[in-house]
Amino acid sequence: MFSGMRTGMICAAMIGAQLLISGCDYARMRNDEAVDRYEMEFPSMPQDILPQSGEEYPLITDPEKTKNPLAENRVVLASGRRAYEYYCKHCHGESGEGKGTVGQSFAPLPTDLRSSYVQEQGDGQIFERIGKGYRRHPPMAYTLSSREQWAVVAYIRSMKKRE
Template sequence: MSIYRAKKAINKIPVCLSGIMLAIVLAGCPTEMTEQPSYKPQEAPLLTPPASSVSTQGRAGGLRDLASPTTATPKSIEEGRYLFQIYCTMCHGEKGRGDGPVGQKFIPKPADLTSAHVQQLGDEEIFLRITNGFQTMPSFKKDLTPQERWHIVNYVRSLGVKGG
């Protein structure tokens, strides 16, 4: 009978070791996950840019000296639409109404490019906002050539003509 008891004890060793390992692993799991600094469902996060990362004050000089070298031809507007889809849609939305999926998280919300306010801006002002950024909008100076930025200006103008 002592051999039987020895075999029975040996069979319990893996179970005991498994229990000890499980206790060690569970002891290492933090319980802090119940208190998370995350957003609650249906709660919009406050996404503000880091300080001094986006210019929100002042104006670039030489606004009046800036003139579009690109005529608003159908080809230019189409090129602007293509670039807008790549660089602007995520914030301004497909029709430029400021309702893009990423832009909904920003405070303030992206501009509605079909609005009278935006459409009354000069071409040079829109060009400089694309170039240097404005409020939560980043600068696209390094991403787009001046010619491409003017195509986007022409496309933004066409949004006001078409009514979005």
């Protein structure tokens, strides 16, 4: 007798709880306080918060024949070396041999930049592979300016001479 009564009370409590919960309609936003359209001005964005270089990526129609527009001098090589050491040496190694600390985990190893395979390519080909990426190599056009990419090309060319 008590078990039937107990079951009835549990059912009544559950039905009551269900009715109470169903009366709560907080999921709808129509009753919430809201800002009407055009009620307030959108905060203006501070100037110079986003970088805007305005530089366009150069279109290279014949990469094999395209020459580096930068003259190979100490300033260009220093700029290329700085960019290479910051972005490239971790995979390609200090001297470009393809045995950098990060590159050791890749199979196959990164390309030896001193090799004839790389050194015999046109400046435009190397530039495009730096900028657009190639196989496992990430595209660097969003990271390096065109001038920095050409400086890296000049620095890669100088690796063969230093070997």
